[in-house]
Amino acid sequence: MICCPVLKNNIWERSHMTIYSISCDPECSFVVQSHDEEEVIGFAKAHLRTAHDKTMSDSEIGEMIVTVEK
Numbered sequence: 001m002i003c004c005p006v007l008k009n010n011i012w013e014r015s016h017m018t019i020y021s022i023s024c025d026p027e028c029s030f031v032v033q034s035h036d037e038e039e040v041i042g043f044a045k046a047h048l049r050t051a052h053d054k055t056m057s058d059s060e061i062g063e064m065i066v067t068v069e070k
């Protein structure tokens, strides 16, 4: 669950036309995109854990999300 108030302002209103995207650092080039925000967070979390041995909270990962309006 997202609990960050900053995020609420930006992406709280869900839309089927909104794509959520997270890019890892440029050297890694991992990118995940989905219209399902929780799915993006889940993938990013798993990637950070397996590829970078890094654990981040949902709200930290949420701050990495970029939304694309289609």
Ligand SMILES: [Zn+2]
Residues within 6 Å of the ligand: 024, 025, 028, 029, 030, 047, 048, 051, 052
């Ligand atoms: Zn990465």
